[in-house]
Amino acid sequence: MPYISLNRVSYIYSGRSMPAVKDITLTFEKGEKIALTGTNGSGKSTIARLMLGLLKPQAGTVTLANRPIGDYSLVEIGERLGYVLQNPTQMLFTTTVYDEIAFGLRWKGVRGSELDKVCKNILKHFALWPLRNKMPLTLSEGQKQLVAICAVLALKPAYLILDEPTKSIDTFRKDILLNALQDIGHKGTGIIIISHDQEFTHRLCNREIKVFDGKVATDGSRC
Amino acid sequence: MDLDVRTKLFIAAIFSVLAIVYQDPVILGALLVILLPVLAFLKTPLGKFYDFRKLFYLYLILIIIQSLFVRGGAPLLKIGTIHLLTTDGLIYGLAVVMRFIILVGAGLILVACDTAKLLLAMSKMKIPYEIVFMIQLGIRFIPTLIGELSATFDAIQMRGADLRRVYKRKVFKVYLEIFTPLVFGILQKAEQLSILLELRGFRRYPERTSYKTIAMKKRDYIVIALTSAATMVFIFGAILYGKEQIPFNLR
Numbered sequence: 001m002p003y004i005s006l007n008r009v010s011y012i013y014s015g016r017s018m019p020a021v022k023d024i025t026l027t028f029e030k031g032e033k034i035a036l037t038g039t040n041g042s043g044k045s046t047i048a049r050l051m052l053g054l055l056k057p058q059a060g061t062v063t064l065a066n067r068p069i070g071d072y073s074l075v076e077i078g079e080r081l082g083y084v085l086q087n088p089t090q091m092l093f094t095t096t097v098y099d100e101i102a103f104g105l106r107w108k109g110v111r112g113s114e115l116d117k118v119c120k121n122i123l124k125h126f127a128l129w130p131l132r133n134k135m136p137l138t139l140s141e142g143q144k145q146l147v148a149i150c151a152v153l154a155l156k157p158a159y160l161i162l163d164e165p166t167k168s169i170d171t172f173r174k175d176i177l178l179n180a181l182q183d184i185g186h187k188g189t190g191i192i193i194i195s196h197d198q199e200f201t202h203r204l205c206n207r208e209i210k211v212f213d214g215k216v217a218t219d220g221s222r223c
Numbered sequence: 224m225d226l227d228v229r230t231k232l233f234i235a236a237i238f239s240v241l242a243i244v245y246q247d248p249v250i251l252g253a254l255l256v257i258l259l260p261v262l263a264f265l266k267t268p269l270g271k272f273y274d275f276r277k278l279f280y281l282y283l284i285l286i287i288i289q290s291l292f293v294r295g296g297a298p299l300l301k302i303g304t305i306h307l308l309t310t311d312g313l314i315y316g317l318a319v320v321m322r323f324i325i326l327v328g329a330g331l332i333l334v335a336c337d338t339a340k341l342l343l344a345m346s347k348m349k350i351p352y353e354i355v356f357m358i359q360l361g362i363r364f365i366p367t368l369i370g371e372l373s374a375t376f377d378a379i380q381m382r383g384a385d386l387r388r389v390y391k392r393k394v395f396k397v398y399l400e401i402f403t404p405l406v407f408g409i410l411q412k413a414e415q416l417s418i419l420l421e422l423r424g425f426r427r428y429p430e431r432t433s434y435k436t437i438a439m440k441k442r443d444y445i446v447i448a449l450t451s452a453a454t455m456v457f458i459f460g461a462i463l464y465g466k467e468q469i470p471f472n473l474r
């Protein structure tokens with residue numbers, strides 16, 4: 001049983017004449033590590049937003065754990081799928097880096113010393129601890145991206161969907177990120193990485209889906 | 224029909240002014256009925272109306288608020304001896320919403336125009352460039368901003384904050400928490416935009432030449448003449464209809 005599935009999904013943005021995604025069928029099993037690649041504007045981010053139920057397809061269906069994605073609330077989707085946007089600025093909304101990590105955990109009911117421990121661990125792991133009292137929106141692009149990733153990682157979703165996660169991250173922290181992803185991947189978390197960073201995806205993913213012009217060009221496993 | 228931007232500007236201005244001047248629901252209704260074929264004639268992308276669906280509740284609240292404060296007519300809803308809602312109230316509430324729709328429709332005529340041509344037209348009409356630019360910014364920047372804010376609100380909920388939750392106090396706390404960063408983010412974007420503007424030679428408009436050109440053709444003059452005549456007929460009709468409907472109370 002696939003965990004996430006897109007069945008003959010098409011999506012057209014309002015005011016556009018050409019669909020961004022055309023009749024796409026894809027299935028994702030639990031725990032898969034997938035690279036979603038393709039040229040700029042080929043529809044990768046749109047596919048991600050469709051999988052997350054953030055866009056409603058004009059044709060086709062999207063299901064998550066065998067239920068239509070439309071049956072879930074955003075909160076319920078967030079509990080299962082961790083999504084880091086291509087533009088991390090849009091998903092940073094707290095006053096400090098520390099709070100950014102703590103926000104979701106607090107809503108999950110994590111409190112006190114337990115909360116502090118989780119936040120401290122992840123921030124120290126990614127060498128972001130010195131920035132804990134800074135406002136996320138004032139950080140550099142790469143730092144913002146890492147904070148956004150950490151905020152989602154801390155919630156331990158079943159699947160991670162990262163849209164161009166390595167875009168502006170330095171090599172040192174990229175290695176840390178790779179190790180962290182390999183680690184949670186081994187523990188069974190599914191990972192979808194939208195990226196052109198072949199070196200990064202090759203070391204993590206065993207399936208590559210190439211998108212071209214809104215359609216799946218190739219979908220294959222790779223060792 | 225492919226009309227000059229200035230002609231479209233003229234038509235949009237007429238509808239906006241009439242919608243603001245008149246308050247009578249019948250006259251506003253008539254104006255709305257006239258606006259629809261005009262929009263079709265100008266090939267206005269009515270699909271954009273759909274973008275305003277999220278404002279539906281705002282309309283509803285507008286109707287309710289308007290309705291509550293207008294007395295007169297038969298009571299529709301009352302608590303004890305207090306008339307909460309009257310027929311007159313409801314009609315005026317509807318009038319406010321019709322006015323809103325007319326203004327949005329008139330705005331859509333301009334949204335559909337090529338922005339560069341619109342700017343050119345306005346500056347040829349000697350409207351200061353800063354004002355022209357602000358209008359352009361409103362048309363183009365605000366929808367983007369709304370899009371980005373809604374992405375942020377999606378992210379907030381996907382991080383576990385159930386904003387539709389019954390515990391209103393907790394939701395209020397979330398809004399309080401995210402308020403400063405949200406405003407900060409908007410200001411940050413505005414600042415980036417202003418830097419970009421400087422880099423691209425903002426305020427150099429009088430010295431700038433334009434790749435695009437605009438020209439009034441015969442049909443533009445015909446349409447403007449017809450629109451003017453129709454407007455007079457409309458105002459005359461409204462006066463005949465009575466009810467203190469002379470624009471600016473010229474009586």
Ligand SMILES: Nc1ncnc2c1ncn2[C@@H]1O[C@H](COP(=O)(O)OP(=O)(O)O)[C@@H](O)[C@H]1O
Nearest residue numbers: 013016020038039040041042043044045046047
């Ligand atoms: N919000 C939007 N409104 C209209 N068109 C969009 C929007 N987002 C993306 N598109 C269009 O959809 C197509 C696919 O975009 P996207 O999914 O972002 O591609 P990718 O992530 O592969 O670069 C592009 O042609 C893009 O211009």
Ligand SMILES: [Mg+2]
Nearest residue numbers: 044045046086
């Ligand atoms: Mg993208």
